[in-house]
Amino acid sequence: MNWEKLLRHLEGDKDGGQADEELNQEELEMLLLAEETNMSLNRTDPEMKFPVQAGWEELEARYKEKSRKENLTIGRGRRNWFMAAAAVLACVIGSVWWLSIRPEDPSKNASAPTIAGVKLTLENGKTVALDQKEAPVLKSAGAALNGGTLVYKKEKALPKENEGPVSMNILEVPYGKQTKVELGDGTAIWVNSGSKLTYPSHFSASKRELTLEGEAFFEVSHNAQRPFVVHVKGLNVQVLGTAFNINSFGPAVQTALVRGKVGLEAGSRSVILAPGELGLYGGPNGMLQKTEADLKTYTAWKDGEVYFNNNSLAEIASRLEREYDLHFDFQDESLKSLHFTIDMSKNEGDIQKILNNIRLSTNQVNFLIKGNRITVQRR
């Protein structure tokens, strides 16, 4: 039991304190005991302030309202029929996940990225595999492999200004693989399947710039004097210290901001994202806009999770294709618009298990698996 931490919670330090996520079960029980003790000592009866009956009536009303809204969507013509099916499927598949509960493993996803097949082109133009065998070459480039992570030597001081042009490394991650890079300035970058990251071994003193194709999650170390910029498909993502995910696989570049603040800049237009917001750039009319979104959909991959929140089968297939190195053929285009909700850890099942769970949750699709080709059929 970590008492220092717990005492901060007990004392009621709400702003400095982290969320209770970080407390273990024992610590939490203690906090619960303390909270109850506190209430009885001060003779505060919670019922006085928060009467149960009124609360219950409110819950009934809210729940009915919610169910009514969901029913409305179902009753709206043929096109929405898919939505309705999706809602049902989402529920069913949800229960499948709940029932196939994973074994108790609070030690969380220790999903070491698999890096066999990841290629790195060094500043001098030489291409090497990310493999312990290449350790001497990597070392001469100021880097080392630590499990699935490529770690650069921490910079001790800012480089001198007016150094020559910075030459670039290119990290290429094939389908089915993932890797993580820790740069000299303390920034960590998770690079997802089918993506390419171009970055210098050393950033210049005044600016940190790199280029992304595909998808990556960034945890940028804070330094206001040294802005961090990600270039992706004509969009510049300007960063202070922050954590966010960029996905440029679809028609629009999606930037999902978890913490901090980033500015999106495309030509003369710009948008500032707050945590919880998703920035969209591109698409048919080249728009630049933002919206609120379930960020877990965008960041789950980095934690070794497969997570979809009512996403279409087309979206799900396109992500699975990259992350599992597969190819999906849809025999019936309309199947693409079925919606599913999935929440599982990559550790707990291979692709067959994922597909099987989708199949079990509906009577409409069937998957034929041949090697890495998957045919989606109407059942």
Place this chain on the structure above:
Amino acid sequence: MAELSKIEPLFREHYSFLCSVAYEVVEDEETAKDIVQNFFLYCLDRIASLDIHGSFKSYAFRAVRNASLSYRKKSKKVDYNDDLLKQTGANLACIAEDDREENEIARDLILWQIIGQMPEKRRHIFLLSNKEGLKYTEIAAQLDISVNTVKTHIKLSYEFLRRECRSLIRIVILIYMWIGLY
């Protein structure tokens, strides 16, 4: 509306307590109620698919506190943490032994008795913190001792409290059952 009737006993048992937990953090009654209402709506969506054993209370407590803390930090997304719900094995379908009302009453009855058994100085510090709501630094200044000493006393108080609660609750429950027989 079968789900509603399933969740009703849990709601009636814990609603007020959870609201106060949220209120402690967000310091606004309406927001606190809203957080707890949303939490139960979230549980309602999942009730059909859950059938495990464990303490609902400890899951709910954590979920509501976290939701309140993140509300306070102005982050809009509230995550009730599905994993945790599974991990703590919250049982939405029936009330677990730990959550029984008798426990609450028993706790109240014996709390003062336990506190009475603490060494005098420790009791004083514990009450200054819990009843008067003083910060650790304030207590240290008032009693002219170091903050670390205060923290140690608080820590020992809670450990003592937990140990005593566990054994006493067992006895009190036995007495309840015994009275119930006659």
